Amino acid sequence: MTFTSRSAPVEAGRGSAGAAASAGVRAQAPVGAAVGLPDARGSSPLATVAFERTRRLRATASRRRLVRETRLSPAQLVMPLFVVPGHGRREPIGSMPGQARLSPDLVVELATRLAGLGVGGLMLFGIPGEKDPFGEGAADPEGPVPEALRRLRAADLPLALAADVCLCEYTTHGHCGIVSGDRIDNDATLPRLAGAAVAYAQAGADIVAPSAMMDGQVAAIRAGLDAAGATEIAILAYACKHASALYGPFREAADSTPSFGDRRSHQMDAANGREALREMALDAAEGADMLMVKPAITSLDVLARARERFDLPLAAYQVSGELAMLEAAAERGWIDRRRAALELLTAIARAGADVILTYLAGDVPAWLSEEDAR
Numbered sequence: 001m002t003f004t005s006r007s008a009p010v011e012a013g014r015g016s017a018g019a020a021a022s023a024g025v026r027a028q029a030p031v032g033a034a035v036g037l038p039d040a041r042g043s044s045p046l047a048t049v050a051f052e053r054t055r056r057l058r059a060t061a062s063r064r065r066l067v068r069e070t071r072l073s074p075a076q077l078v079m080p081l082f083v084v085p086g087h088g089r090r091e092p093i094g095s096m097p098g099q100a101r102l103s104p105d106l107v108v109e110l111a112t113r114l115a116g117l118g119v120g121g122l123m124l125f126g127i128p129g130e131k132d133p134f135g136e137g138a139a140d141p142e143g144p145v146p147e148a149l150r151r152l153r154a155a156d157l158p159l160a161l162a163a164d165v166c167l168c169e170y171t172t173h174g175h176c177g178i179v180s181g182d183r184i185d186n187d188a189t190l191p192r193l194a195g196a197a198v199a200y201a202q203a204g205a206d207i208v209a210p211s212a213m214m215d216g217q218v219a220a221i222r223a224g225l226d227a228a229g230a231t232e233i234a235i236l237a238y239a240c241k242h243a244s245a246l247y248g249p250f251r252e253a254a255d256s257t258p259s260f261g262d263r264r265s266h267q268m269d270a271a272n273g274r275e276a277l278r279e280m281a282l283d284a285a286e287g288a289d290m291l292m293v294k295p296a297i298t299s300l301d302v303l304a305r306a307r308e309r310f311d312l313p314l315a316a317y318q319v320s321g322e323l324a325m326l327e328a329a330a331e332r333g334w335i336d337r338r339r340a341a342l343e344l345l346t347a348i349a350r351a352g353a354d355v356i357l358t359y360l361a362g363d364v365p366a367w368l369s370e371e372d373a374r
């Protein structure tokens with residue numbers, strides 16, 4: 001019945017050659033169909049209601065694939081990696097199944113595999129052998145991140161190499177900046193961040209990504225890079241970084257839990273969306289080449305609004321807690337890991353992200369090619 005009512009106008013249009021054009025137009029004029037509703041006694045039609053048949057394009061897998069609006073690609077994915085000093089070191093992270101802290105040699109090994117899968121890039125986080133109150137290690141050219149960058153550069157892989165720029169992995173107190181009394185000294189932190197960015201640029205980074213949420217950090221880093229002659233190194237600003245419970249597993253991974261207080265004086269209140277857009281506008285004005293939001297899943301509204309407002313590439317970070325929720329539920333058999341993962345990532349892209357940082361970057365390429373083959 002459905003098929004007959006749908007195809008009838010088309011047949012009418014084809015049937016009479018002379019009036020084909022006008023019949024075709026007439027057939028399409030009332031887009032959709034009409035249905036008679038029974039009255040209260042269930043007999044004669046009470047009213048005629050027009051409706052559209054949006055299901056037509058969902059009827060088969062080939063039609064759905066043809067009209068799919070959002071497509072994920074391995075090239076848009078960035079894999080976050082935690083780098084520790086040494087050689088042959090692989091330390092699994094309990095709250096992030098499948099993830100491990102790696103020494104630079106093993107980073108290159110994994111990066112080679114990811115490059116082979118077509119993944120777009122890496123984001124490196126360093127965990128130094130020694131920490132101090134000022135996070136000196138962040139700018140140490142012999143630190144784990146610069147060493148990994150030099151090795152990756154030598155391996156000449158087709159990956160964009162990004163390095164996170166913050167002090168929290170390098171400070172004994174675990175805060176993102178220089179601590180003065182019971183507060184973080186914004187302006188004293190800026191040259192430290194710029195120094196770290198220059199060290200990573202000189203070691204081979206394509207992109208530096210300030211995540212400390214200090215005011216003026218993008219301007220300070222741009223000035224530092226330019227003064228060091230690194231004018232071609234791009235800045236991916238963690239522009240909208242909400243203070244979030246979803247960073248918990250990362251802090252285990254990076255050993256960066258604050259020893260006192262929290263990060264609410266610099267990371268944004270998760271309740272604020274307009275402020276997020278203001279942060280993004282400020283970072284763009286300071287010279288950011290790309291803008292990031294994190295966590296991804298709690299920032300979809302910000303992404304969608306930012307997509308309307310900014311022409312810069314937008315990135316979203318699917319953070320450790322997002323991974324942990326997925327992995328824990330999948331392990332218990334409560335959700336289908338692959339379907340849920342692709343749905344989450346697709347939603348992030350649909351909201352407006354061009355680039356997605358995800359710990360699943362190594363899994364997704366195979367899933368996508370299997371989907372294509374179906």
Ligand SMILES: [Zn+2]
Nearest residue numbers: 166168176212
């Ligand atoms: Zn930090």
